[in-house]
Amino acid sequence: MKNNRTFLLGMLTVVFVILAACGNSSDESSAGLDKQSPNNTTQNPNTDSSGADSAENDSHHDKANTADTRSETNEKADISTNELKEEDASTNQTASLKEEYLKKLNETKKEMDELKNNPEDDSTYALKKVEGDRYDVWDGLLNEVYEVLQKQLPSEEMDQLRKEQREWIAYRDNSAKEASLTYKGGTMEQLEFVAVQADITEERCFELVEDYME
Structure with missing residues (x-):
């Protein structure tokens, strides 16, 4: 009887030992899981880092697109500025051309007036030559302005x-003819005709440059 009790106690002791061992194993397994969870947590920043890299790449891409847009805008602005400069240059060239011809006409007028006021002599022949020369000069300038x-x-x-x-032209010739009739049949008739032609042609040169040359 005493032997049976001793056997039972031994068996119970073995059972308790086994149960204790299982409990420790369960705790270690739980502890191991607890220890692994921080590792899992530390892996998340890697995932976040990948997202950050993607965001950074997107940021660089956006900056590149913005830079390209600005570059394109600047190129268009440069083209527009160049076009304006070309237009201004063209306008200035035209204005300079008009000023050039006005200066040329004024200088010619001064020369012709001096020629008219200082003939070689007072003979009709000398006066007719002066007026003929005046007409030729103004008629040449008129043709030059007309070509421009x-x-x-x-x-x-x-x-x-x-x-x-x-x-x-019809007005010029008719006016010269009408003025010359005052001296019809006299030596001054032809002189007056040419003198009036020269005066009207001079006026027409200034008129064309001032009113039409822009």
Whole structure:
């Protein structure tokens, strides 16, 4: 009987030992899981870092696109500025051309007035030569100005100017003829005719440059 009790106690002791061992194993397993969870947590920043890299790449891409947009805008601005400069240069060239011809006409007028006021002598022949020379000079300048306007004016305006010029030629000759009739049959008739032609042609040169040359 005593032996049976001793056997039972031994068996119970073995059972308790086994149960204790299982409990410790469970605790160690739980502790191991607890220790692994921080590792899992530390792995999350790696995932976040990948996202950060992606965001950084997107940021660089956006900056590159912005830089490209700014570059394109600057190029368009440069083109626009260059076009304006070219337009201003063209306007200045035209203005300079007009000023150049006005200066040329004024200098010619001064020379012709001096020639008219200082003939070689008072003979009709000498006076006719002076007026003839004046007419030739002004008529040459008129043709020169007319050629410049042919290049500058639009076709419609040039067509209108041609019509006006034909009418002006008739006006010039009729005016010269009418003025010369005052000396009809005399030595001054031809002189007056040429003198009036020269005066009207001079006026027309200034008119064309001031009114049409832009």
